[in-house]
Structures are given as structure tokens and as C-alpha cells.
Amino acid sequence: MMLQIKPILSALRRHKAGAVLIALQTALTLAIVCNALFIIQQRVAHLSAPSGIDEANLLVIENNWASKLSKDDADAQQRADLIALRQLPGVHNAIASNSYPMRGGGWDQFITLTPDQTTAIGDPAVYLGDEHFLDTLGIKLIAGRNFRPDEIHPIANRENVMPPVTIVTKALADKLFPDGSALGKSIYAMSSTPTVIVGIVDVLQTQSLENWQMRNAYQSLIWPMRQVGDAYYILRAEPGQLAAVRQAAVKALYAQNRMRIINDDGVLDYAQIRQQAYDSDHGMAVLMGIICVVLLAITAAGIVGLTSFWVGQRRKQIGVRRALGATKRDILSYFLTENLLIGIAGVVIGACLAIGMNLWMVSHFEMARLSLTYVLAGIVLLLLLGQGAVLAPAVRASRVSPVEATRSV
Amino acid sequence: MFGYYVQLGVRSLKRNPWLTALMVMAIGFGVAASMITYSVFRAVSGNPIPEKSERLFIPQIDSWGPKYNLLGNEPPYALNYVDAMAMMRTHKAKHQTMLYPIGLSALPRGGQSIPFTVEGFTVQSDFFAMFDVPFQYGGAWPTSDDDQRAAVVVISRKLNDKLFGGENSLGREITLSGHNYRVVGITENWNPKPRFFAVWGGSSFGNPSDIYIPISRAMDLRIDTAGNNSCRGRIDYSDWDGWLQSNCVWVTPWVQLDSAAEVMQYQQFLEGYAADQQRAGRYGWAPNVRLRNVMEWLDYMQVVPKESSISLLVALGFFAICLINTIGLLLAKFLRRAGEIGVRRALGASRREIYMQYLIEAGAVGLAGGVLGLLLTALGISGVGLLFQPQIARLAHLDITLVGLTLLVSIFATMVAALYPTWRAAQVQPAWQLKSN
Numbered sequence: 001m002m003l004q005i006k007p008i009l010s011a012l013r014r015h016k017a018g019a020v021l022i023a024l025q026t027a028l029t030l031a032i033v034c035n036a037l038f039i040i041q042q043r044v045a046h047l048s049a050p051s052g053i054d055e056a057n058l059l060v061i062e063n064n065w066a067s068k069l070s071k072d073d074a075d076a077q078q079r080a081d082l083i084a085l086r087q088l089p090g091v092h093n094a095i096a097s098n099s100y101p102m103r104g105g106g107w108d109q110f111i112t113l114t115p116d117q118t119t120a121i122g123d124p125a126v127y128l129g130d131e132h133f134l135d136t137l138g139i140k141l142i143a144g145r146n147f148r149p150d151e152i153h154p155i156a157n158r159e160n161v162m163p164p165v166t167i168v169t170k171a172l173a174d175k176l177f178p179d180g181s182a183l184g185k186s187i188y189a190m191s192s193t194p195t196v197i198v199g200i201v202d203v204l205q206t207q208s209l210e211n212w213q214m215r216n217a218y219q220s221l222i223w224p225m226r227q228v229g230d231a232y233y234i235l236r237a238e239p240g241q242l243a244a245v246r247q248a249a250v251k252a253l254y255a256q257n258r259m260r261i262i263n264d265d266g267v268l269d270y271a272q273i274r275q276q277a278y279d280s281d282h283g284m285a286v287l288m289g290i291i292c293v294v295l296l297a298i299t300a301a302g303i304v305g306l307t308s309f310w311v312g313q314r315r316k317q318i319g320v321r322r323a324l325g326a327t328k329r330d331i332l333s334y335f336l337t338e339n340l341l342i343g344i345a346g347v348v349i350g351a352c353l354a355i356g357m358n359l360w361m362v363s364h365f366e367m368a369r370l371s372l373t374y375v376l377a378g379i380v381l382l383l384l385l386g387q388g389a390v391l392a393p394a395v396r397a398s399r400v401s402p403v404e405a406t407r408s409v
Numbered sequence: 410m411f412g413y414y415v416q417l418g419v420r421s422l423k424r425n426p427w428l429t430a431l432m433v434m435a436i437g438f439g440v441a442a443s444m445i446t447y448s449v450f451r452a453v454s455g456n457p458i459p460e461k462s463e464r465l466f467i468p469q470i471d472s473w474g475p476k477y478n479l480l481g482n483e484p485p486y487a488l489n490y491v492d493a494m495a496m497m498r499t500h501k502a503k504h505q506t507m508l509y510p511i512g513l514s515a516l517p518r519g520g521q522s523i524p525f526t527v528e529g530f531t532v533q534s535d536f537f538a539m540f541d542v543p544f545q546y547g548g549a550w551p552t553s554d555d556d557q558r559a560a561v562v563v564i565s566r567k568l569n570d571k572l573f574g575g576e577n578s579l580g581r582e583i584t585l586s587g588h589n590y591r592v593v594g595i596t597e598n599w600n601p602k603p604r605f606f607a608v609w610g611g612s613s614f615g616n617p618s619d620i621y622i623p624i625s626r627a628m629d630l631r632i633d634t635a636g637n638n639s640c641r642g643r644i645d646y647s648d649w650d651g652w653l654q655s656n657c658v659w660v661t662p663w664v665q666l667d668s669a670a671e672v673m674q675y676q677q678f679l680e681g682y683a684a685d686q687q688r689a690g691r692y693g694w695a696p697n698v699r700l701r702n703v704m705e706w707l708d709y710m711q712v713v714p715k716e717s718s719i720s721l722l723v724a725l726g727f728f729a730i731c732l733i734n735t736i737g738l739l740l741a742k743f744l745r746r747a748g749e750i751g752v753r754r755a756l757g758a759s760r761r762e763i764y765m766q767y768l769i770e771a772g773a774v775g776l777a778g779g780v781l782g783l784l785l786t787a788l789g790i791s792g793v794g795l796l797f798q799p800q801i802a803r804l805a806h807l808d809i810t811l812v813g814l815t816l817l818v819s820i821f822a823t824m825v826a827a828l829y830p831t832w833r834a835a836q837v838q839p840a841w842q843l844k845s846n
Contacts, residue, residue, distance in 0.1 A: 031726070032727060067587025
């Protein structure tokens with residue numbers, strides 16, 4: 001096989017253009033496919049990140065009052081709403097909060113370990129919730145305790161009260177106290193009043209899934225408060241009861257008080273919330289997937305086309321070689337080796353292009369660094385694709401009969 | 410001769426339909442991918458107010474200081490209440506408006522109806538003239554209404570249709586979140602894309618606004634922002650009034666400056682204001698202000714979603730590969746006919762004529778690819794909602810420019826791709842070909 005390389009190279013010199021075109025096409029395809037596959041992997045990893053909550057049974061209702069209520073009024077109305085919701089058949093539990101995981105944005109607050117520190121240690125998402133919060137969302141408490149009912153305070157819009165206690169996620173606890181001693185420690189949330197960590201929960205996704213928040217992924221905290229006034233009601237249905245609860249809950253709220261606004265797009269289950277939250281990730285993954293498939297198909301077709309042309313052009317030479325004793329196998333391996341050589345040249349250039357393209361995207365679009373596994377996988381993929389594409393024309397070449405040598409055309 | 414070459418081209422393309430189909434598909438897919446992603450990119454990166462974008466500016470004042478500022482010591486994206494009110498009172502620019510997004514409730518006519526949400530902005534009288542808001546009836550409220558904190562409202566045509574069945578409702582009263590407002594203007598449906606004036610406070614590609622009320626009235630009623638609110642340092646307020654005095658930023662200012670001289674004056678005014686605050690002890694740092702116009706602001710705020718840019722780039726790369734593919738296939742196709750070229754050259758065809766013939770053949774491939782590309786583009790744009798967020802996807806549309814561009818790009822690109830194969834074809838030596846046959 002090695003002996004063949006020299007004649008192949010000198011033959012390639014006779015049709016440089018075709019070889020260069022195939023190499024170039026292979027190189028660019030490799031660069032794009034590597035990056036596209038990498039983007040797909042990143043996006044899929046992002047959108048399959050767990051939220052830590054019982055998504056299958058949760059329903060979120062955005063409730064706004066038709067006119068501005070006093071704090072006491074709003075508090076009374078909300079208590080009545082929550083009692084009504086919790087009494088509904090099929091409802092496991094219900095709470096009122098300022099937000100919900102994967103909402104697409106919301107409240108975050110800087111955290112420091114001393115009151116006069118200016119550089120924040122964490123920037124967690126802030127959830128307001130009462131003692132039912134953990135049970136309603138189905139979050140696992142892994143250390144410490146839940147809020148007690150006497151710790152919960154109603155809070156009105158723009159009211160700023162620092163609660164004495166808080167529950168944080170493990171991710172936030174580890175960020176703030178890497179030695180694992182978070183429980184019972186005090187933290188400061190842009191305030192001179194300390195807040196003591198009384199509980200640690202396992203996983204609770206943040207409200208925003210944007211890049212800035214993902215740098216603090218899973219860092220969330222819960223304050224023992226109930227946001228009165230406009231708020232989100234979060235309901236956890238008994239397994240299998242979600243559809244029924246969805247029907248009943250809105251009706252029950254309107255029966256309670258008609259002067260409220262619940263928009264059609266203000267009642268969401270987690271399938272819908274996930275879809276909205278990860279829309280662009282899903283879209284990018286699909287788009288890149290389509291581009292990869294079509295690109296590989298076109299490149300393969302191009303290789304088949306050009307090689308077929310070469311085979312046609314060289315029928316006479318092939319006949320001569322066959323007449324001089326070359327086996328079918330020799331002819332087949334000639335074309336396969338030729339394609340391999342061109343392919344190798346292509347993937348070497350392509351690997352550089354792929355990395356260059358990724359570095360450019362890293363600097364412009366905050367992308368992650370391309371892992372070399374993708375480049376290697378892409379190289380193998382394209383070399384195999386080339387060999388596969390060249391197989392049919394090469395087999396046809398190997399079938400050229402030695403008699404061709406004697407024909408004039 | 411042209412007709413003859415077209416005929417020759419078509420016959421040659423028919424001779425190997427498989428190869429031709431491959432080329433047409435490569436061009437079609439390549440151009441369609443580029444056009445679909447371009448149509449989205451075009452929509453999100455466009456200039457929302459081309460006639461005035463150079464004259465509208467968003468002033469920024471450093472109210473946080475170097476300790477808390479954004480990366481690169483950039484001042485906050487908006488103003489706090491105190492600075493906003495000071496700028497409003499000084500009214501240094503000829504036209505200016507403060508604004509923030511709001512969400513209120515409205516009640517349709519009829520006793521049995523239930524309230525619904527309306528979104529909009531609190532603004533000042535100048536807002537409408539500055540941003541060329543088109544009116545169906547009436548117009549902006551007079552400046553005096555801003556000063557008198559009047560309960561007036563400008564509503565959208567859509568809301569007018571919903572509340573008043575589309576009739577001229579000027580002077581009628583509407584109730585928003587329990588308070589009455591007199592309608593003074595009804596806008597046409599207006600929603601610039603991107604919504605440059607509320608990029609940070611609201612959302613760049615949000616729903617059209619239904620209401621605009623005077624900011625002075627909104628402050629009296631304590632109507633909270635429905636948009637962003639960002640604070641730094643210690644939050645030591647405890648209620649609404651404390652919040653207003655805090656360093657939290659949430660009010661977006663816009664000014665119209667018609668000449669370079671006005672821009673310079675305004676810049677000096679901003680710096681002067683910041684220096685005054687430093688002297689007064691409010692800010693413990695040197696003036697750090699910005700004055701960006703519309704396009705500079707959109708660029709700084711990175712309004713174009715990175716998904717859109719990345720997909721456009723990848724699609725262009727994809728198109729490039731398709732073209733390289735086409736070069737290879739055309740080369741194979743043309744050179745396979747070296748004998749035919751030799752005969753034609755021997756019979757007196759000049760190189761020029763060979764060029765003509767093969768470029769026309771390539772043009773035909775380009776045209777066919779363009780038509781296929783157009784079909785795929787139309788298909789893709791109707792399905793773009795599956796790939797991009799709905800609010801961005803609905804911006805993409807197939808218009809006459811895009812149709813023209815699709816066809817033109819595919820024909821032009823294919824002809825460029827054909828240059829090298831054609832050159833090779835024209836280099837064929839007639840004598841050599843005739844001899845070997």
C-alpha cells in the first residue's frame with residue numbers, strides 16, 4: 001500500500017484542481033460540522049439541565065388585581081385565594097410567590113459575607129415563599145429545617161425588609177462557604193442586617209437562564225415572605241390531576257373575586273414553561289442538526305461526482321494497469337488511498353479552521369471552548385465519509401476490463 | 410447566439426440529469442439557508458428609525474461609582490429617580506422624554522366583562538414627536554399636561570377597537586387600574602423593531618404598547634415600573650418613597666439633538682450636572698457620562714440575539730461549501746466535454762464564445778438553484794417559528810427584496826463558481842483533442 005503513494009501523488013499533480021477542491025470542501029465541512037455538533041451538545045446540555053422541582057405536577061397562574069389594593073386588603077385576598085386553591089380536589093398544595101423557576105428573568109440579589117464587603121460573592125435568584133414553598137415545588141431539603149409559620153411575613157411592592165432567616169440551595173451554600181459550613185451562618189443581601197441560613201435544599205433552578213445567571217447556575221435562595229398584590233400562584237397537583245386542576249383553579253379564583261386578571265397565557269404548566277425558556281436552545285440545536293446532515297450529504301455527493309469523473313477520465317490508464325497485472329483490489333485501493341490522502345490534507349486544514357472558527361465565536365458570542373474530542377470525532381467522520389463516498393466509483397473503476405487498454409477511447 | 414447557447418446549455422444539463430440535480434440542489438440549499446437566516450438577521454439588526462436615529466440620544470450618568478459600575482466602568486443603563494427628575498426639570502434638550510414600562514388593567518364596556526392587562530409606557534409629551542409616532546385621531550397631550558400632572562392617555566388603535574369599537578373616542582374616559590384617564594390621542598399600530606427606546610427597561614421585541622400616560626401622573630399614583638430595576642450597594646430603603654431616593658435605576662431618558670453643536674452642548678451639560686452632584690457630595694467620583702445615539706445604543710446593548718448572528722455565519726459557511734462543491738462538479742462536467750470543445754474551437758469558435766457558452770450554462774444552473782432556493786426559503790420562513798423565539802420569528806418575512814436577492818445571489822454566485830471551470834474549458838487545445846480522437 002505504501003508503495004502506491006508515490007504514483008498517486010504524481011497522478012494527483014496532474015489534476016490539482018479537483019484534489020484541491022475536494023480537500024477544501026472537506027476542510028470547510030469539518031470546520032462547520034465540528035462547531036455545529038459542539039453547539040448542539042452545548043444547547044442540549046443546557047436544555048436538559050434539571051430544575052429540581054416536580055415539573056410534571058406543577059401549574060403556575062399569574063394573578064393580577066384589577067385595581068391597586070392596600071397591603072392589608074391584598075394580604076386578606078391572597079390568604080382567601082390560597083385557602084380556596086388548597087381545598088380544590090386534586091390539589092396537593094399551593095403558594096404565592098414573586099416568580100417561578102425558568103420564568104426567563106426576575107429578582108436577583110448580590111450576597112456578601114460581611115456588611116461592608118463591596119464585591120459580591122454570589123448573585124442568586126430570590127424566591128419569596130412561605131412554609132409550603134418546598135412542599136409545593138417538590139424541592140428536597142438536605143440540611144437544616146423548613147420555615148416556621150411564624151417566620152412568614154407578607155410583603156408589599158417596593159417594601160424592603162430583610163428577613164432574619166433564609167433557605168439556600170446547595171450550589172449557593174457551596175459558593176458562599178466552600179468548606180461546607182453554610183448552615184447557621186449569616187449572610188448579607190445588600191443590607192447591614194444579617195440573614196441566617198437555616199436550611200439547605202438540593203437543586204432549585206434560577207428564574208433566568210441567560211448567560212449572566214448561568215455563571216451562578218443553581219444559586220437560588222428563598223426568603224420567608226409572601227408577596228401580596230400581583231403574584232404568581234404555584235399549584236402542585238396530585239399525580240395525574242394536573243389537567244383537572246387547571247380547569248378548576250382559574251374558575252375557583254374568579255368565583256372568589258371577579259376583579260382580577262388572569263390572562264390566557266398567564267396559566268402555564270411546566271411543559272409550556274420549559275418550551276418558552278429553552279426555545280432558542282431547541283431551535284439552534286435543530287437548525288445546526290439540519291445543516292450538519294445536509295452539509296455531509298452534499299460533501300459526499302460532491303466527492304462521488306468528482307471521483308466518478310476521474311474514473312471516467314482514466315479508464316484507459318486503469319485498463320493498462322490491469323493488463324500489466326494489477327488486480328481489482330489494487331485498483332480499488334488506489335482510489336481509496338488517493339481519497340484518503342486528499343481527505344487527510346483536508347482534515348488537517350479543517351481542524352485548524354474549526355478551532356479558529358470556535359475561538360472567534362468564543363470572543364464574539366461568549367461561547368465555550370471547543371473540546372478536542374469534537375475535532376477528533378469530526379476528523380474520523382469526514383475521513384469515513386470520504387471513503388464511503390469514493391467506494392462506488394472505485395468499485396466501478398476496479399471492474400474496468402484490461403481490454404480497455406487496447407481501445408482507443 | 411444567446412438563444413443557441415441557452416439551448417446547448419439545457420441539452421448539456423439534460424445529458425447528465427443526476428449531476429445537474431446535484432448542482433441545483435447544492436445551490437438551492439445553500440442559498441435558502443443563507444436567506445432564511447438573513448431574513449431573521451435583517452429584522453433584528455435593522456435601524457428602527459432611520460430618518461432620526463442619528464439625532465436621538467440616550468444620556469447615561471454614573472450614579473453607582475467605580476466600585477459598582479458595569480464592566481469597563483460603564484455607567485448604569487438607566488437613571489435613578491432623583492437624576493431623572495432633575496433632568497426633567499432642567500429640560501436642557503429642546504425635545505426630551507423620560508420613560509418606563511408599565512402594565513395596568515383595563516375594563517371593556519359592558520357589565521359582565523372581566524378586566525384585562527394593558528401594557529405601555531409612562532412618557533412625556535415630546536415622546537410622540539421625537540419618535541414619529543403616527544396618530545389615527547388626536548395627538549400628543551400638550552406640555553402643560555405634563556406640568557399639571559393631568560390624567561390623560563394616548564391609546565393604540567388596537568385598544569381603541571377593543572374598548573370603543575374603533576370609533577373616534579377622543580375626550581372619552583377610560584379606567585386603568587381603578588383610575589380614570591381622558592383619551593387625547595389614538596395611535597396607529599406602531600411598534601418599531603427593535604423597540605430601541607426600551608431595550609433595557611422593557612424588551613427589544615415585545616408586544617406593541619397599548620397605552621401612554623404622563624410620567625408625572627404615574628408618579629402621583631405610584632405606578633411601579635413593569636420593567637427592570639437595578640440597585641447597588643446597600644439597599645437601605647424600606648418603602649416606596651425610600652425606593653425613589655435610592656440608587657436603583659429604572660427610568661430611561663431620551664433626548665433629541667439636531668446638530669453637532671447641540672450634541673456637544675448637551676455632553677457638556679451632562680458632565681456639568683455630574684460635576685455638580687460630585688460637589689454636592691451626592692456622588693464621590695468624577696463625572697462619567699455617555700451620550701449614545703440609537704444605533705450606538707443598540708450595538709452597545711447587543712440587541713441582535715447571538716443565535717441570529719451564529720446561524721447567519723454558519724449558513725454562509727454552508728453556502729460557501731455548496732459553491733466549492735459546484736465548482737468541482739462544473740469542472741468535471743465541462744472537462745468531460747473537452748472533445749466537443751476541441752471540435753467547436755477547430756470549427757472557428759473563439760475562446761470568448763466558449764466562455765459565453767459555459768457561463769450561460771452555469772447561469773441556467775444558478776437560476777434553477779435560485780428557484781429551488783426560493784421555494785425552500787419560503788418553506789423555511791414559514792417554519793422559522795420552530796427555530797427562533799416566536800417574537801423574533803414573526804419578524805422574518807419573504808418580501809420582494811428577499812425574492813430578488815435570492816435569485817440574484819444564486820445566479821451570481823454560480824457564475825462566479827463557474828469562472829475557473831470555464832477558464833479551464835477555454836484553455837482546451839483543439840489540436841490535441843482532435844489528435845487523440
